[in-house]
Amino acid sequence: MASRIQEKKHLSFNSLRKSLSQHINASTDSRKSSASQYAHHDVVMSGFACMYFQDPSLVQFQQRLETSRGRNNLQTLFNVHQTPKESQMREILDNLSSESFAPVFKDFHEKLRRHLHLKEYEILPNIIMCVIDGVQHYSSKSISCKCCLHKTHKNGDKTYYHSVLQGAIMHPDKRQVLPVMPEAIKNGDGKEKQDCEINAAKRFVNRLYKAHPRQKFILGGDSLMSRQPLIEDVLNKNMHYLFVAKPTDHVYMYEWLEAFPELPTTEYVDEKGKTHRFYWQNNVPLNGGADAIKVNYLEYQQIDESGKVTFKNSWVTDIEITDKNIIKLAKAGRCRWKIENECFNTLKNQGYNINHNYGHGKENLSFNVYLLILLAFYFHQIFELTDGAYQVCRKRNGSKRYMWEQLRSIITFAVFETWNELLAVVTDPDEFESSIIKKS
Ligand SMILES: [Zn+2]
Structure with a gap:
C-alpha cells in the first residue's frame, strides 16, 4: 500500500508542476537578476496555467481575484510569485528557446517508466x-x-x-496517448528547398534515441515513412518500425509479393460474425534498388458475413512475423489512428484549441505555445492514467468537458490552497459546502 501511495505522489499535480518549475528555472539566464528570473518562471508558468485550464483569459481573471482577495490561484496552485502582464508574456515566451521544454517531456516519461505505467504500453x-x-x-x-x-x-x-512532427506513445487497449517532445518542421536560413515531414522524422528519431537510449521503441507511421533512408536511420538507432505500406507507393514490392502463389495466412471470426484475416511474408525487398533492404510484410482484412472486404491495411516491419505475433502487430499498426483521433483531434477540438491563433511572434512564440498546450494535455493524460482522485472527479461530472467547465468557473471566484482541494470541490460540491459550514 505504501508503494502505491508513493507512486501517486510522484505523478501527482504537485510533483509534475514542481518538475516543470525546475526546468523553467533551469532555462533562465543565471546572469540575470533574481527579479527577472522570477519573472521568467512566472510568465512561462502562467502561460502553462492558461493551457492547463484551457482558458486564454485565465491570467486576467486571476488578476481580478488578486485585487479582491489579495491572492489568486496562479500563486497557490502554480507557484507564480507575481501575475505577469499580457505584453510581458508574449515577449518572454517568444524569446524562450523551445528546446528548454525537451527535458520536461523526458522527465515525465521517466516518471511513468519508473512507476511501471509504461509496462501497460508494451506491444511486444x-x-x-x-x-x-x-x-x-x-x-x-x-x-x-x-x-x-x-x-x-x-x-x-x-x-x-x-x-511539427509529433510522436506519441500508444497501445491498442489504452485510451490515453503519451506525447514526447516533437520536432519542428521549419525552413532554415536561405535554403531553397522547404523542410518536410520525412526530414523532420529523421531528426525526430535521433532526438528520441538521445532522450531515451535504453528504451526499446517500435516506431509507427503512415506510408510516407516506409522509405528506405528513414528505415535505415530507425534501425541504426536500435529501434523497430511498423509503417503503413500502400501498393501505390511500393509498386516493386507488391509485384514481388504477387509472384508468390499464396502468402501464409491466419484468421478468426469475432462474435459479430466478422472475419479478421491476416497475410504475411518475411524477407521481401522494399524496392527495386540494388541495395534494397529486406522488410517483413503484413496485411489485414476485415470481411463481413457476405464475404465482402470492408477494410484492409498493410504494413512493413523489421520484426519477424509468425502466426503467433501477427494479430498483435496488426492491432498495433491499426492503433496509429489514435494520434489523429485521441491526440491531434483532442488538441484541435476538445478545448485545447491548438489552431487558435495565439500569435506568431518574432522567434519561437507559436511553437512554444504549442508546447505548453501539449504539456497541459500530457498532465491530463497522466492523471487519466494514474490519478484516482481525478478519475473519480471526471466520473462524477459525467464528462471531461463539464468537469473542466466547473473547474474553470470555480477558480474565477475562489482561491484554493492545492489542486487536490479544488478537485475535491468539483467532485463533491455538497460535501465541500457542509465542511465550510462546520468550520464557520
Ligand atoms: Zn513563421
Whole structure:
C-alpha cells in the first residue's frame, strides 16, 4: 500500500508542476537578476496555467481575484510569485528557446517508466510503440518569418504555416496517448528547398534515441515513412518500425509479393460474425534498388458475413512475423489512428484549441505555445492514467468537458490552497459546502 501511495505522489499535480518549475528555472539566464528570473518562471508558468485550464483569459481573471482577495490561484496552485502582464508574456515566451521544454517531456516519461505505467504500453515484451505524424499549429495569409513553411495557391495567394512532427506513445487497449517532445518542421536560413515531414522524422528519431537510449521503441507511421533512408536511420538507432505500406507507393514490392502463389495466412471470426484475416511474408525487398533492404510484410482484412472486404491495411516491419505475433502487430499498426483521433483531434477540438491563433511572434512564440498546450494535455493524460482522485472527479461530472467547465468557473471566484482541494470541490460540491459550514 505504501508503494502505491508513493507512486501517486510522484505523478501527482504537485510533483509534475514542481518538475516543470525546475526546468523553467533551469532555462533562465543565471546572469540575470533574481527579479527577472522570477519573472521568467512566472510568465512561462502562467502561460502553462492558461493551457492547463484551457482558458486564454485565465491570467486576467486571476488578476481580478488578486485585487479582491489579495491572492489568486496562479500563486497557490502554480507557484507564480507575481501575475505577469499580457505584453510581458508574449515577449518572454517568444524569446524562450523551445528546446528548454525537451527535458520536461523526458522527465515525465521517466516518471511513468519508473512507476511501471509504461509496462501497460508494451506491444511486444519490453517494446513500446511511438507513433509519428505531422500536424500544423499555426497558419496565416500575411504574417510570416524566415522559418515559416509556405504554400502558394492557384490564385497566387500564399499561406504561411508552422508544423511539427509529433510522436506519441500508444497501445491498442489504452485510451490515453503519451506525447514526447516533437520536432519542428521549419525552413532554415536561405535554403531553397522547404523542410518536410520525412526530414523532420529523421531528426525526430535521433532526438528520441538521445532522450531515451535504453528504451526499446517500435516506431509507427503512415506510408510516407516506409522509405528506405528513414528505415535505415530507425534501425541504426536500435529501434523497430511498423509503417503503413500502400501498393501505390511500393509498386516493386507488391509485384514481388504477387509472384508468390499464396502468402501464409491466419484468421478468426469475432462474435459479430466478422472475419479478421491476416497475410504475411518475411524477407521481401522494399524496392527495386540494388541495395534494397529486406522488410517483413503484413496485411489485414476485415470481411463481413457476405464475404465482402470492408477494410484492409498493410504494413512493413523489421520484426519477424509468425502466426503467433501477427494479430498483435496488426492491432498495433491499426492503433496509429489514435494520434489523429485521441491526440491531434483532442488538441484541435476538445478545448485545447491548438489552431487558435495565439500569435506568431518574432522567434519561437507559436511553437512554444504549442508546447505548453501539449504539456497541459500530457498532465491530463497522466492523471487519466494514474490519478484516482481525478478519475473519480471526471466520473462524477459525467464528462471531461463539464468537469473542466466547473473547474474553470470555480477558480474565477475562489482561491484554493492545492489542486487536490479544488478537485475535491468539483467532485463533491455538497460535501465541500457542509465542511465550510462546520468550520464557520
Ligand atoms: Zn513563421
